[in-house]
Amino acid sequence: MATRTVRIGLREVRALQRDDQLFDDAVRGFWARRRSGPSVTYGVTYRTAEGRQRRYTIGPHGPPWTPDMARAEALRILGEKVRGGDPALVKKATRQAHTMSQLCDLYWSGAEKGRLLTRRREPKKASTLLSDQGRINKHILRYSGT
Numbered sequence: 001m002a003t004r005t006v007r008i009g010l011r012e013v014r015a016l017q018r019d020d021q022l023f024d025d026a027v028r029g030f031w032a033r034r035r036s037g038p039s040v041t042y043g044v045t046y047r048t049a050e051g052r053q054r055r056y057t058i059g060p061h062g063p064p065w066t067p068d069m070a071r072a073e074a075l076r077i078l079g080e081k082v083r084g085g086d087p088a089l090v091k092k093a094t095r096q097a098h099t100m101s102q103l104c105d106l107y108w109s110g111a112e113k114g115r116l117l118t119r120r121r122e123p124k125k126a127s128t129l130l131s132d133q134g135r136i137n138k139h140i141l142r143y144s145g146t
Helices: 010-014 067-082 087-096 100-112 126-140
Strands: 002-006 020-024 030-034 040-047 053-060
Touching: 010 067, 030 067, 040 067, 053 067, 053 087, 067 087, 100 126
Parallel strands: 002 020
Antiparallel strands: 020 030, 030 040, 040 053
16 A cells, blocks of 8 residues: 555545555644545544554545545544544444444343332333333334334
8 A cells, every 4th residue: 555645635635546545744644545446535543542543534535525624524533532532432332332222122121021110119010111112112213213
């Protein structure tokens, strides 16, 4: 993979060949690369407070990602890192988070085992669970895509 350091602009992005990568000379860690296909991807590389190297993919070239917009996003990500955050770890955790339907399934598995307790530390009654099921089906699962 050929790498160069220049100020990334439209001309440079359009001139990228297969397996080329550009690093920006204005924002340290900001890059654009073309792999084997026709698309160009923007990203940023940084080190965490613990010294781990992370690569955060911003997105593909094209709306809304122009070189200037991607550079601004890279600055935002690097600013978040400077404040002690780890944007790549947050992105990964978001992808791995439970969906609403999975949370509802966990709720019902707990209800079947009698683990759902009221304020008085007693298991919920069957009529309350039936009411909960109706609310979940009508107000949550109806809008969560399942």
